[in-house]
Amino acid sequence: MRRTRILGKALTYLLLLACSAVFMLPFLFMLTTALKSSAAVLTIPPKIFPSVYHWENFGDAMRMMRFWKLLGNTMTITGLTIAGTLLSCTLVAFGFARFDFKGRSFWFLVLISTMLIPGQITMIPLYLLMKWLGWIDTIKPLTVPAFFGTAFYIFLLRQFFMTVPRELDEAAIIDGCGPMRLLLKIMLPLIRPALATVTIFTFMHTWNDFLGPLIYLQSDNMRTLSLGLYSFQGEYVSQWHYLMAASILLMLPCLLVFFFFQRYFIEGTTVTGIKG
Amino acid sequence: MSAFYRKRSLTGYLFISPWLIGLACFTLFPLLYSFGLSFTDWNILEPAKFVGLDNFDKLAHDPNVRDSLKVTAIYVVCSVPLGTVLSILLAVLLNQNVKGMRIFRTLFYLPSVVSGVAVSMLWIWIFESNYGLLNTVLSWFGVKGPHWLTDSSTALLSIIIMSLWGVGGSMVIYLAGLQSVPRSLQEAAELDGASRVRRFWSVTVPMLSPTVFFNLIMGLIGSFQVFTQALVMTGGGPGNATLFYVLYLYQNAFQFFKMGYASALGWLLFVIILVLILVLFQTSNRWVYYEGEGPATSRSKRRTRRPCSEGGEGRAPHSHTR
Numbered sequence: 342m343r344r345t346r347i348l349g350k351a352l353t354y355l356l357l358l359a360c361s362a363v364f365m366l367p368f369l370f371m372l373t374t375a376l377k378s379s380a381a382v383l384t385i386p387p388k389i390f391p392s393v394y395h396w397e398n399f400g401d402a403m404r405m406m407r408f409w410k411l412l413g414n415t416m417t418i419t420g421l422t423i424a425g426t427l428l429s430c431t432l433v434a435f436g437f438a439r440f441d442f443k444g445r446s447f448w449f450l451v452l453i454s455t456m457l458i459p460g461q462i463t464m465i466p467l468y469l470l471m472k473w474l475g476w477i478d479t480i481k482p483l484t485v486p487a488f489f490g491t492a493f494y495i496f497l498l499r500q501f502f503m504t505v506p507r508e509l510d511e512a513a514i515i516d517g518c519g520p521m522r523l524l525l526k527i528m529l530p531l532i533r534p535a536l537a538t539v540t541i542f543t544f545m546h547t548w549n550d551f552l553g554p555l556i557y558l559q560s561d562n563m564r565t566l567s568l569g570l571y572s573f574q575g576e577y578v579s580q581w582h583y584l585m586a587a588s589i590l591l592m593l594p595c596l597l598v599f600f601f602f603q604r605y606f607i608e609g610t611t612v613t614g615i616k617g
Numbered sequence: 618m619s620a621f622y623r624k625r626s627l628t629g630y631l632f633i634s635p636w637l638i639g640l641a642c643f644t645l646f647p648l649l650y651s652f653g654l655s656f657t658d659w660n661i662l663e664p665a666k667f668v669g670l671d672n673f674d675k676l677a678h679d680p681n682v683r684d685s686l687k688v689t690a691i692y693v694v695c696s697v698p699l700g701t702v703l704s705i706l707l708a709v710l711l712n713q714n715v716k717g718m719r720i721f722r723t724l725f726y727l728p729s730v731v732s733g734v735a736v737s738m739l740w741i742w743i744f745e746s747n748y749g750l751l752n753t754v755l756s757w758f759g760v761k762g763p764h765w766l767t768d769s770s771t772a773l774l775s776i777i778i779m780s781l782w783g784v785g786g787s788m789v790i791y792l793a794g795l796q797s798v799p800r801s802l803q804e805a806a807e808l809d810g811a812s813r814v815r816r817f818w819s820v821t822v823p824m825l826s827p828t829v830f831f832n833l834i835m836g837l838i839g840s841f842q843v844f845t846q847a848l849v850m851t852g853g854g855p856g857n858a859t860l861f862y863v864l865y866l867y868q869n870a871f872q873f874f875k876m877g878y879a880s881a882l883g884w885l886l887f888v889i890i891l892v893l894i895l896v897l898f899q900t901s902n903r904w905v906y907y908e909g910e911g912p913a914t915s916r917s918k919r920r921t922r923r924p925c926s927e928g929g930e931g932r933a934p935h936s937h938t939r
Binding site for chain 1: 621622623625626627628629630631632633635636637638639640642643644646647648650651654661707710711713715721722723724725726727728730731732733734735736738739740742743745747748749750753754756782785789838841842844845848849863866867870871876879880883884886887890891894
């Protein structure tokens with residue numbers, strides 16, 4: 342009995358280690374490729390580790406893809422999208438969670454249903470709308486809609502508002518609090534973890550967005566990092582050390598955010614049941 | 618006290634007004650617009666021509682539509698169930714009360730944190746037939762790997778394999794689900810003499826089924842919208858081997874400028890997704906088990922509540938009980 346238990350434990354660890362290797366190997370391969378010379382990338386038989394480490398590949402790749410310019414563009418779009426999402430979704434979620442207005446359940450049902458509409462169906466009319474507004478090749482089509490709420494985050498925040506006991510509101514109302522002060526002073530501090538989750542999810546989504554910038558941004562100076570990497574691939578075919586260095590640079594902020602805010606990631610993922 | 622909120626019905630509307638405006642401008646108007654467009658022939662430059670049902674007729678006979686539906690269907694049918702099974706297995710493995718569980722959880726979760734063009738780029742390189750990681754590892758075992766992305770018989774398989782790298786996201790959800798299964802239930806089953814396997818199928822799986830259901834729906838919607846991988850990694854090729862539906866839609870709209878036809882394609886996608894979701898909901902009361910209902914009542918047709926809102930709302934308290 343005891344022996345089978347020890348055997349089972351050993352088997353579990355063996356499986357866990359094997360899976361970890363499978364999940365981590367691509368990252369390792371990406372990093373070692375980024376540090377190889379162009380000749381070392383294309384040797385037969387391929388070696389995982391280079392004999393000489395070329396850290397300057399990162400600097401070269403940054404120059405070639407105009408990293409700092411594209412980083413600035415990406416950060417502007419991401420920052421504005423996060424600000425807009427937090428602002429609008431908090432207000433709307435608070436409205437849905439607390440006010441007993443007529444038609445609330447109807448509008449909430451509409452909110453839930455809009456999550457099922459594939460973005461590709463509204464993509465074409467939205468493009469035409471933005472074109473008509475003269476917003477093509479600006480960051481407006483990518484940022485302005487965020488200020489009008491995102492169904493999914495509204496839903497998430499509303500769920501959190503619902504968990505705040507109404508007795509708290511009551512006490513604040515007796516003290517003469519209006520709805521706006523109630524939201525800012527009482528509610529927001531309590532749902533801070535949820536706001537962190539929304540911020541992180543929005544960051545990841547906007548940072549990695551490809552289709553949006555691909556449709557709306559045209560000139561080289563407006564490009565985001567995703568677009569930059571895509572065209573980098575076209576210009577430097579099979580310069581894998583540069584391509585991997587650039588890919589690492591693009592992934593790095595997401596990995597850093599993950600390491601620092603892991604708690605919110607896993608909490609957000611499990612509460613909403615959606616991947617980041 | 619709720620009188621405070623009831624008296625302020627208008628304030629409530631004021632709070633949700635940003636979303637109401639957004640709904641009108643960025644959802645309802647585009648929906649109607651695209652519905653109208655789907656009956657026209659329009660290349661943006663010349664005025665739109667009304668063509669009735671021509672687009673839908675063309676769509677029914679377009680070999681590319683047939684191919685792209687096939688590619689997308691194969692992808693959905695393979696990657697969604699495989700991903701579900703794999704993430705449940707990993708979650709069960711992590712739930713074995715092992716030391717260092719958090720480290721393993723982080724390692725498994727990490728790939729799902731990154732996405733987009735950078736990941737596609739990484740996997741093009743992994744699948745590269747002469748110098749790529751996958752064929753290098755295969756060669757250690759004396760296997761000569763295929764040409765993966767450049768061979769039409771393995772290109773779609775490659776993209777499915779790549780999607781499995783990101784199962785960590787749903788694994789975390791299942792892990793939380795596993796941890797919320799009450800210990801008392803497991804112990805009661807154990808006292809009744811149920812084996813580990815039996816306990817897994819009769820206690821764990823039913824308790825996990827709402828999570829599986831929710832993940833299936835989200836996975837289905839996500840898998841129908843594969844775009845970045847297809848454009849960056851293969852451009853739809855070789856031939857039409859990876860012409861995902863959304864890629865074909867994108868090509869029609871923004872490369873061939875057939876706005877009317879692309880809108881018709883969009884509506885077909887919408888209808889397909891809606892029908893599949895309805896079918897899933899229809900079958901759900903046969904296998905999705907909700908807490909607080911005896912097994913007898915869950916099997917009967919008594920349930921009329923909507924599983925969606927239940928699944929969604931039932932999940933929130935977990936974060937606090939954990």
